[in-house]
Amino acid sequence: MSDLPTGVERRAFDGEKRLATQGDPVYGEATRDGWRLWDARRSKLGAMLDLGMDTGLAGGEHVLYLGAAAGTTVSHVADFAGPTYAVEFAPRPTRDLLDVAADRDRLFPLLKDAREPETYAHVVEPVDVLVQDVATRTQAEVALRNRQFLRSDGRLLLAVKARSEDVTRDPEAVFGDVLDSLREGYEILDRERLEPYHADHLAVVARPR
Numbered sequence: 001m002s003d004l005p006t007g008v009e010r011r012a013f014d015g016e017k018r019l020a021t022q023g024d025p026v027y028g029e030a031t032r033d034g035w036r037l038w039d040a041r042r043s044k045l046g047a048m049l050d051l052g053m054d055t056g057l058a059g060g061e062h063v064l065y066l067g068a069a070a071g072t073t074v075s076h077v078a079d080f081a082g083p084t085y086a087v088e089f090a091p092r093p094t095r096d097l098l099d100v101a102a103d104r105d106r107l108f109p110l111l112k113d114a115r116e117p118e119t120y121a122h123v124v125e126p127v128d129v130l131v132q133d134v135a136t137r138t139q140a141e142v143a144l145r146n147r148q149f150l151r152s153d154g155r156l157l158l159a160v161k162a163r164s165e166d167v168t169r170d171p172e173a174v175f176g177d178v179l180d181s182l183r184e185g186y187e188i189l190d191r192e193r194l195e196p197y198h199a200d201h202l203a204v205v206a207r208p209r
Protein backbone atom coordinates (compact mmCIF):
# COMPACT_ATOMS: atom_id res chain seq x y z
CA MET A 1 0.00 0.00 0.00
CA SER A 2 1.47 3.41 -0.96
CA ASP A 3 2.13 6.20 1.53
CA LEU A 4 -0.53 8.77 2.24
CA PRO A 5 0.31 12.42 1.51
CA THR A 6 1.52 14.52 4.43
CA GLY A 7 -1.61 15.94 6.04
CA VAL A 8 -3.71 12.83 5.42
CA GLU A 9 -3.74 10.17 8.16
CA ARG A 10 -5.67 7.12 9.22
CA ARG A 11 -7.27 8.12 12.53
CA ALA A 12 -9.60 6.23 14.85
CA PHE A 13 -13.30 6.98 14.42
CA ASP A 14 -15.60 4.76 16.49
CA GLY A 15 -12.83 2.20 16.85
CA GLU A 16 -12.07 2.04 13.12
CA LYS A 17 -9.06 3.59 11.33
CA ARG A 18 -10.38 5.94 8.67
CA LEU A 19 -8.82 8.56 6.38
CA ALA A 20 -8.86 12.06 7.81
CA THR A 21 -7.52 15.58 7.21
CA GLN A 22 -7.25 18.62 9.47
CA GLY A 23 -9.70 21.43 8.78
CA ASP A 24 -13.18 22.76 9.43
CA PRO A 25 -15.96 20.19 8.76
CA VAL A 26 -17.97 20.64 5.54
CA TYR A 27 -20.56 17.91 4.95
CA GLY A 28 -21.53 16.70 8.40
CA GLU A 29 -18.55 14.36 8.65
CA ALA A 30 -17.35 13.16 12.05
CA THR A 31 -14.50 15.07 13.68
CA ARG A 32 -12.05 14.04 16.44
CA ASP A 33 -9.26 16.17 17.92
CA GLY A 34 -9.24 18.61 14.95
CA TRP A 35 -9.26 15.80 12.34
CA ARG A 36 -12.23 15.37 9.98
CA LEU A 37 -13.17 12.00 8.57
CA TRP A 38 -12.65 11.74 4.79
CA ASP A 39 -15.47 9.46 3.70
CA ALA A 40 -14.30 7.28 0.79
CA ARG A 41 -17.94 6.48 -0.04
CA ARG A 42 -18.52 10.15 -0.81
CA SER A 43 -15.22 10.84 -2.56
CA LYS A 44 -13.52 9.14 -5.53
CA LEU A 45 -10.13 10.57 -4.57
CA GLY A 46 -10.69 9.40 -1.00
CA ALA A 47 -11.48 5.93 -2.36
CA MET A 48 -8.28 5.96 -4.46
CA LEU A 49 -6.21 6.73 -1.35
CA ASP A 50 -8.12 4.28 0.83
CA LEU A 51 -7.61 1.49 -1.74
CA GLY A 52 -3.85 2.19 -1.67
CA MET A 53 -3.43 3.50 -5.23
CA ASP A 54 -0.12 5.23 -5.88
CA THR A 55 -1.43 8.73 -6.59
CA GLY A 56 2.00 10.36 -6.24
CA LEU A 57 0.48 12.88 -3.82
CA ALA A 58 2.95 14.01 -1.17
CA GLY A 59 1.15 17.08 0.21
CA GLY A 60 1.66 20.74 -0.65
CA GLU A 61 1.11 20.34 -4.42
CA HIS A 62 -0.54 22.93 -6.64
CA VAL A 63 -3.85 21.41 -7.75
CA LEU A 64 -6.48 21.99 -10.42
CA TYR A 65 -9.69 20.16 -9.46
CA LEU A 66 -12.39 19.74 -12.13
CA GLY A 67 -15.95 18.96 -10.99
CA ALA A 68 -15.73 20.37 -7.48
CA ALA A 69 -19.51 20.29 -6.79
CA ALA A 70 -20.23 21.65 -3.28
CA GLY A 71 -16.68 20.94 -2.13
CA THR A 72 -16.86 17.57 -0.37
CA THR A 73 -13.59 16.23 -1.80
CA VAL A 74 -11.84 19.44 -2.76
CA SER A 75 -12.18 20.69 0.82
CA HIS A 76 -10.05 17.73 1.96
CA VAL A 77 -7.59 18.39 -0.87
CA ALA A 78 -7.21 22.02 0.19
CA ASP A 79 -6.52 20.80 3.77
CA PHE A 80 -3.25 19.10 2.68
CA ALA A 81 -2.35 20.61 -0.73
CA GLY A 82 -1.04 24.02 -1.77
CA PRO A 83 -3.08 26.42 -3.94
CA THR A 84 -6.14 24.49 -5.15
CA TYR A 85 -8.25 25.78 -8.06
CA ALA A 86 -11.74 24.27 -7.98
CA VAL A 87 -13.75 24.37 -11.24
CA GLU A 88 -17.51 23.76 -11.14
CA PHE A 89 -20.05 24.86 -13.75
CA ALA A 90 -23.33 24.49 -11.83
CA PRO A 91 -24.24 27.69 -9.92
CA ARG A 92 -26.07 26.00 -7.01
CA PRO A 93 -23.19 23.82 -5.72
CA THR A 94 -20.75 26.64 -6.47
CA ARG A 95 -22.59 28.79 -3.90
CA ASP A 96 -21.88 26.13 -1.26
CA LEU A 97 -18.31 25.82 -2.54
CA LEU A 98 -17.81 29.55 -1.93
CA ASP A 99 -18.83 29.03 1.72
CA VAL A 100 -16.34 26.15 2.01
CA ALA A 101 -13.60 28.35 0.54
CA ALA A 102 -14.32 31.18 2.98
CA ASP A 103 -12.55 29.14 5.70
CA ARG A 104 -9.71 27.94 3.42
CA ASP A 105 -7.24 30.47 2.12
CA ARG A 106 -5.67 28.01 -0.37
CA LEU A 107 -8.98 27.12 -2.10
CA PHE A 108 -10.04 29.16 -5.15
CA PRO A 109 -13.50 28.34 -6.59
CA LEU A 110 -14.08 29.05 -10.29
CA LEU A 111 -17.59 29.01 -11.77
CA LYS A 112 -16.41 27.72 -15.15
CA ASP A 113 -17.02 24.95 -17.68
CA ALA A 114 -14.13 22.47 -17.64
CA ARG A 115 -14.65 21.90 -21.39
CA GLU A 116 -13.57 25.51 -21.95
CA PRO A 117 -10.16 25.85 -20.24
CA GLU A 118 -9.44 29.02 -22.20
CA THR A 119 -11.99 30.78 -19.93
CA TYR A 120 -9.81 30.22 -16.81
CA ALA A 121 -6.32 29.94 -18.35
CA HIS A 122 -5.58 33.52 -17.24
CA VAL A 123 -6.18 32.57 -13.59
CA VAL A 124 -4.77 29.06 -13.19
CA GLU A 125 -0.99 28.67 -12.89
CA PRO A 126 0.83 25.42 -13.83
CA VAL A 127 -0.14 22.64 -11.44
CA ASP A 128 1.42 19.42 -10.13
CA VAL A 129 -1.88 17.56 -9.97
CA LEU A 130 -5.01 17.60 -12.10
CA VAL A 131 -7.93 15.91 -10.31
CA GLN A 132 -11.01 15.27 -12.42
CA ASP A 133 -14.44 14.03 -11.31
CA VAL A 134 -16.93 15.59 -13.73
CA ALA A 135 -19.18 12.57 -14.34
CA THR A 136 -20.34 13.73 -17.76
CA ARG A 137 -19.87 12.50 -21.32
CA THR A 138 -16.47 13.02 -22.98
CA GLN A 139 -14.51 12.64 -19.72
CA ALA A 140 -11.30 11.85 -21.64
CA GLU A 141 -11.75 14.93 -23.79
CA VAL A 142 -12.01 17.14 -20.68
CA ALA A 143 -8.77 15.66 -19.31
CA LEU A 144 -7.01 16.21 -22.65
CA ARG A 145 -8.16 19.84 -22.91
CA ASN A 146 -6.89 20.58 -19.38
CA ARG A 147 -3.54 18.84 -19.85
CA GLN A 148 -2.08 22.25 -20.74
CA PHE A 149 -2.09 23.21 -17.03
CA LEU A 150 -0.18 20.13 -15.86
CA ARG A 151 3.58 20.29 -15.33
CA SER A 152 5.51 17.73 -17.39
CA ASP A 153 6.20 15.64 -14.25
CA GLY A 154 2.66 16.13 -12.91
CA ARG A 155 -0.12 13.63 -12.37
CA LEU A 156 -3.67 13.28 -13.63
CA LEU A 157 -5.94 11.65 -11.03
CA LEU A 158 -9.12 10.85 -12.92
CA ALA A 159 -12.39 9.22 -11.90
CA VAL A 160 -14.35 7.88 -14.88
CA LYS A 161 -18.05 7.15 -14.41
CA ALA A 162 -19.08 4.56 -17.00
CA ARG A 163 -22.76 5.41 -16.96
CA SER A 164 -22.07 9.07 -17.72
CA GLU A 165 -20.54 8.01 -21.03
CA ASP A 166 -23.21 5.43 -21.97
CA VAL A 167 -25.76 3.81 -19.63
CA THR A 168 -26.37 0.93 -22.03
CA ARG A 169 -22.79 -0.34 -22.56
CA ASP A 170 -20.69 -2.71 -20.50
CA PRO A 171 -18.60 -0.48 -18.16
CA GLU A 172 -15.38 -2.31 -19.11
CA ALA A 173 -15.94 -1.48 -22.79
CA VAL A 174 -16.54 2.17 -21.87
CA PHE A 175 -13.37 2.26 -19.75
CA GLY A 176 -11.37 0.76 -22.63
CA ASP A 177 -12.51 3.52 -24.97
CA VAL A 178 -11.81 6.26 -22.41
CA LEU A 179 -8.28 4.90 -21.81
CA ASP A 180 -7.63 4.75 -25.56
CA SER A 181 -8.65 8.41 -25.92
CA LEU A 182 -6.59 9.44 -22.89
CA ARG A 183 -3.46 7.88 -24.42
CA GLU A 184 -3.50 10.67 -27.04
CA GLY A 185 -2.03 12.92 -24.33
CA TYR A 186 -1.22 10.82 -21.30
CA GLU A 187 0.74 7.74 -20.27
CA ILE A 188 -1.43 5.55 -18.03
CA LEU A 189 0.46 4.61 -14.85
CA ASP A 190 -2.28 2.80 -12.93
CA ARG A 191 -5.98 2.10 -13.03
CA GLU A 192 -8.37 0.48 -10.60
CA ARG A 193 -12.10 0.02 -10.19
CA LEU A 194 -13.46 1.86 -7.15
CA GLU A 195 -15.78 -0.86 -5.82
CA PRO A 196 -16.96 -1.24 -3.10
CA TYR A 197 -16.99 2.52 -2.65
CA HIS A 198 -18.29 3.62 -6.07
CA ALA A 199 -20.01 1.28 -8.54
CA ASP A 200 -18.92 1.31 -12.19
CA HIS A 201 -16.19 3.90 -11.68
CA LEU A 202 -12.61 3.56 -12.89
CA ALA A 203 -9.81 5.52 -11.22
CA VAL A 204 -6.84 6.38 -13.43
CA VAL A 205 -3.39 7.72 -12.53
CA ALA A 206 -1.58 9.14 -15.56
CA ARG A 207 1.17 11.55 -16.53
CA PRO A 208 1.36 13.86 -19.52
CA ARG A 209 3.40 12.72 -22.51
Ligand SMILES: C[S@@+](CC[C@H](N)C(=O)[O-])C[C@H]1O[C@@H](n2cnc3c(N)ncnc32)[C@H](O)[C@@H]1O
Nearest residue numbers: 067069072073088089090113114133134135136
Ligand atom coordinates in the same frame (compact mmCIF):
# COMPACT_ATOMS: atom_id res chain seq x y z
C1 LIG B 1 -19.72 13.57 -9.27
S1 LIG B 1 -19.92 15.27 -9.05
C2 LIG B 1 -18.42 15.78 -8.29
C3 LIG B 1 -18.29 15.42 -6.84
C4 LIG B 1 -17.05 16.05 -6.24
N1 LIG B 1 -15.89 15.81 -7.08
C5 LIG B 1 -16.74 15.56 -4.85
O1 LIG B 1 -16.18 14.48 -4.71
O2 LIG B 1 -17.06 16.28 -3.90
C6 LIG B 1 -19.62 15.91 -10.66
C7 LIG B 1 -19.65 17.43 -10.69
O3 LIG B 1 -19.05 17.83 -11.92
C8 LIG B 1 -19.75 18.96 -12.38
N2 LIG B 1 -19.48 19.07 -13.83
C9 LIG B 1 -19.90 18.25 -14.81
N3 LIG B 1 -19.47 18.69 -16.01
C10 LIG B 1 -18.74 19.80 -15.76
C11 LIG B 1 -18.03 20.71 -16.59
N4 LIG B 1 -17.99 20.54 -17.93
N5 LIG B 1 -17.41 21.76 -16.02
C12 LIG B 1 -17.45 21.93 -14.67
N6 LIG B 1 -18.11 21.11 -13.83
C13 LIG B 1 -18.74 20.05 -14.37
C14 LIG B 1 -21.20 18.68 -12.04
O4 LIG B 1 -21.97 19.86 -12.01
C15 LIG B 1 -21.05 18.02 -10.67
O5 LIG B 1 -21.14 18.97 -9.63
